[in-house]
Amino acid sequence: MSLSPAITALIETLQGPRPVIAVVGLGYVGLPLCVELAKSGAEVLGLDVSDGLCAQLNEGRSHVGDVSDAELQHAVKSGFSASIDASRVARADAIIICVPTPLRKTKDPDISYIVAAGQAIAAHARAGQLVVLESTTYPGTTEEILVPLLEERGLVPGVDVAVAFSPERVDPGNPKYGIRNTPKVVGGVTPACTLAVSALYGRCCDRVYPVSSPAAAETVKLLENTFRMVNIGLVNEFALVCRRLGLDVWEIIDAASTKPFGFMPFRPGPGLGGHCIPVDPHYLAWKLRAHNFTTRFVELADAVNSAMPEHVVDVVTDALNEVERAVRGSHVLALGAAYKPDISDVRESPALEVFEALLRRGAKLTYNDPHVPTVALPDHTLTSESLTAEALRSADLVVILTDHKVYDWDLVLRESRVIVDARNATHAARLAAPELAGKVRRI
Numbered sequence: 001m002s003l004s005p006a007i008t009a010l011i012e013t014l015q016g017p018r019p020v021i022a023v024v025g026l027g028y029v030g031l032p033l034c035v036e037l038a039k040s041g042a043e044v045l046g047l048d049v050s051d052g053l054c055a056q057l058n059e060g061r062s063h064v065g066d067v068s069d070a071e072l073q074h075a076v077k078s079g080f081s082a083s084i085d086a087s088r089v090a091r092a093d094a095i096i097i098c099v100p101t102p103l104r105k106t107k108d109p110d111i112s113y114i115v116a117a118g119q120a121i122a123a124h125a126r127a128g129q130l131v132v133l134e135s136t137t138y139p140g141t142t143e144e145i146l147v148p149l150l151e152e153r154g155l156v157p158g159v160d161v162a163v164a165f166s167p168e169r170v171d172p173g174n175p176k177y178g179i180r181n182t183p184k185v186v187g188g189v190t191p192a193c194t195l196a197v198s199a200l201y202g203r204c205c206d207r208v209y210p211v212s213s214p215a216a217a218e219t220v221k222l223l224e225n226t227f228r229m230v231n232i233g234l235v236n237e238f239a240l241v242c243r244r245l246g247l248d249v250w251e252i253i254d255a256a257s258t259k260p261f262g263f264m265p266f267r268p269g270p271g272l273g274g275h276c277i278p279v280d281p282h283y284l285a286w287k288l289r290a291h292n293f294t295t296r297f298v299e300l301a302d303a304v305n306s307a308m309p310e311h312v313v314d315v316v317t318d319a320l321n322e323v324e325r326a327v328r329g330s331h332v333l334a335l336g337a338a339y340k341p342d343i344s345d346v347r348e349s350p351a352l353e354v355f356e357a358l359l360r361r362g363a364k365l366t367y368n369d370p371h372v373p374t375v376a377l378p379d380h381t382l383t384s385e386s387l388t389a390e391a392l393r394s395a396d397l398v399v400i401l402t403d404h405k406v407y408d409w410d411l412v413l414r415e416s417r418v419i420v421d422a423r424n425a426t427h428a429a430r431l432a433a434p435e436l437a438g439k440v441r442r443i
Contacts, residue, residue: 001191001192001195003192003195004158004159004160004192006127006128006159006160006161007158007159007162007192007193007195007196009128010093010128010129010130010162010196011195011196011199013093013128014093014094014130014196014199014200014203015199015202015203017041018041018042018043019042019043019093019094019203020042020043020045020091020092020093020094021037021042021043021044021045021092021093021094021095021096021200022044022045022046022047022088022089022091022092022094022095022096023037023044023045023046023047023095023096023098024047024048024089024095024096024097024098024099024117024120024121025047025048025097025098025099025100025113025117025135026046026047026048026053026054026057026082026098027064027098027100028064028066028170028172028275028345029098029134029135029168029170030046030048030096030098031046031057031062031063031064031067031072032064032066032067032170032178032179033096033098033134033168033179033204034046034075034080035067035071035072035074035075035080036178036179036180036204037203037204038074038075038078038079038080039074039075039078039204040203040204041078041203042079042203043079043080044075044079044080044081045081045083045088045089045091045092046080046081046082046083047082047083047084047085047086047088047089048082048084049084050084051084053082054082054083054084055082057072057076057082058076058081058082060072060073060076065172065173065343065344065345065371066170066172066173066178086120086121086123086124087124089120089121089124089125090124090125090126092129093128093129093130094129094130094131094132094200095121095129095130095131095132096132096134096200097114097117097118097121097131097132097133097134097135098134098135098168099113099114099116099117099135100113100135100275101113101114101135101136101137101279101283102279103279103282107282107285107286108282108286109137109138109282109283109286111137111141111145113135114133114135114137114141114145114146115145118145118146118149119149121149122149122150122152122153125150125153125155125161126155127155127160127161128160128161129161129162130161130162130163130164130193130196130197130200131146131150131161131162131163131164132163132164132165132166132197132200133146133164133165133166133214134165134166134167134168135168136167136168136218136221136222136225136276136279136280136283137218137283138218138222138283138284138286138287139215139218139219139222139284139287140215140218140287141165141214141218142163142164142165142189142214142215142218143163143189143214143215146163147163147189150163157189157190157193158188158189158190158191158192158193159192162188162189162192162193162196162197163188163189163193163214164186164187164188164189164193164194164196164197164214164217165186165187165214165215165217165218166184166185166186166187166197166201166217167185167217167218167220167221167224168221169182169184169185169221169224172274172340172343172345173340173341173342173343179204179205180204180205180206181206182205183205183206183207183208183209184201184205184207184208184209185209185210185211185217185220185221186198186201186208186209186210186211186217187210187211187212187213187214187215187216187217187218188210188213188214189213189214194210198210219284221280222280222281222283222284225276225277225280225281226280226281226284226297226298228266228277229272229277229278229280229281229298229301229302229305230281230297230298230301231264231266232266232268232269232272232277232301232305233300233301233302233304233305234266234301234304235249235253235266235267235268236268236269236271236304236305236308237304238252238253238268239268239443240311243443248442249268249442250267250424250427250442253265253266253267267423267424268308268443269308269350269422269423269443270308270309270312270350270351270353270354270401270422270423270443271305271306271308271309271312271350271353272305272306272308272339272348272350273338273339273340273345273346273347273348273349273350273351274339274340274345274347274348274349275345275347275348278305278348279348281295281298281301281302282298282302284298285298285299308350308443309350309353309354309357310353310357311443312350312354312399312401312420312422312443313327313354313357313358313361315420315422315441315442315443316332316358316397316399316420317361318441319397319418319420319441320396320397320418322418323396323417323418325396325397326362327358327361327362327363328361328362328363329362329363329364330363330364330396330397331363331364331366331394331395331396331397332358332363332364332365332366332395332396332397332398332399333366333367333368333385333391333392333394333395333397333398333399334351334354334355334358334365334366334367334368334398334399334401335367335368335369335387335398335399335400335401335402335404335407335412336351336367336368336369336400336401336402336403336404336423337349337351337352337355337367337369337372337375337384337401337402338351338369338371338372338402338404339351339402340402341402341403341404341405342371342404342405342406343371344371344372346372346375350401351401351402352375352377354399354401355367355375355377355380355382356377356378359377359379359380365382366382366385366391366395367382367384367385368384368385368386368387368391369384369402369404370384370387370404370406371404372384387407389411389415392411392412392415392416393415393416393417395416395417396417396418397416397417397418397419397420398412398416398417398418398419398420399419399420399422400412400419400420400421400422400423400425400426401422401423402423403423403424403425407425409425409426409428409429410429410432410433412426412429413426413429413430413433413436413439413440414433414436416439417439418439418441419439419440419441420440420441420442420443421440421441421442421443422442422443424442426440
């Protein structure tokens with residue numbers, strides 16, 4: 001393959017000892033990437049819209065659970081700095097966009113953050129740069145949004161600049177897989193662009209996996225999360241089926257998991273949460289509507305998963321009725337607000353939907369989450385209360401929404417009057433004290 005002088009020099013720089021790399025967006029995706037790139041020897045320019053956050057990061061104080069203060073401080077010493085000054089991208093050899101891509105209330109994509117980042121970058125772009133989009137989006141975004149902005153500056157992808165998409169694969173709180181040992185999918189606008197983006201991520205990822213185009217790379221991320229969304233929807237529906245049949249869905253899953261091939265266990269719960277799985281499949285569904293195609297699996301799984309928080313509240317209602325209590329006026333203690341164990345992330349957390357539904361029904365709600373000190377709901381602000389034996393005994397019902405490792409499930413089982421366990425968190429405690437198992441109701 002014959003490369004232009006600009007792309008040849010770019011690849012050499014990215015493979016060299018000290019490239020300058022800008023990361024736009026310093027949240028759950030961008031900040032860990034900054035730290036990993038700084039470890040590789042790069043000078044890392046972090047960009048964000050929050051001046052206060054940038055000052056905090058420059059002082060070495062992390063706001064992301066997967067990045068410790070010590071790791072951030074080492075990155076600062078290695079050349080990481082944060083700023084709101086977008087003009088700094090003019091110095092960068094590579095620019096990586098890691099901004100949010102939420103859904104609107106209509107569940108249509110909101111790519112305004114990508115557009116704003118692209119415009120800011122294009123205003124200072126120059127020949128010899130690589131621009132990479134990592135934000136999850138619909139297929140075609142990189143070539144439909146970023147490429148025209150650069151072409152307006154007279155920069156031709158594959159000749160003057162490199163442009164690519166590489167899906168972020170961050171799993172908050174995962175102690176086994178991080179940026180370094182999670183394979184990195186990349187897709188460039190041209191083969192030369194793919195070579196450049198591969199050189200960039202070769203610095204901080206053990207394996208880089210090229211695909212044919214940015215649209216292919218964009219779709220990879222959507223498949224990954226649609227796979228999880230659909231299978232979680234399936235197992236949540238199975239939980240409803242087993243409840244109707246008087247069967248234990250957890251027993252069914254454990255037994256099915258003994259098959260060494262052809263089955264992958266998923267677990268039911270109070271619904272979907274996080275920044276990816278509840279959101280990303282809707283980007284695919286939106287894109288396909290323009291092609292007169294209905295993504296039926298996505299829509300059905302979304303319907304099942306979206307109904308789970310209300311189902312949990314129905315189980316709470318039934319459990320209180322069994323002890324001759326109404327939801328209205330009952331003290332319900334919720335354990336967990338984060339969307340998954342051992343993190344502080346409450347984005348799209350189904351626990352918050354359960355909170356709101358219980359409050360609407362008149363429950364006197366308190367909660368405990370050691371990772372989430374406060375929760376802001378539309379009409380209420382709640383503060384995490386201490387989890388003590390007395391707190392458990394004083395509640396009419398305890399509902400388990402997040403199975404944090406720090407929880408003492410033996411204590412919860414022993415001291416609670418009635419428990420609705422949406423995560424099967426009390427399983428081991430019930431086996432150890434079968435005489436108390438009758439306190440527990442599961443979804």
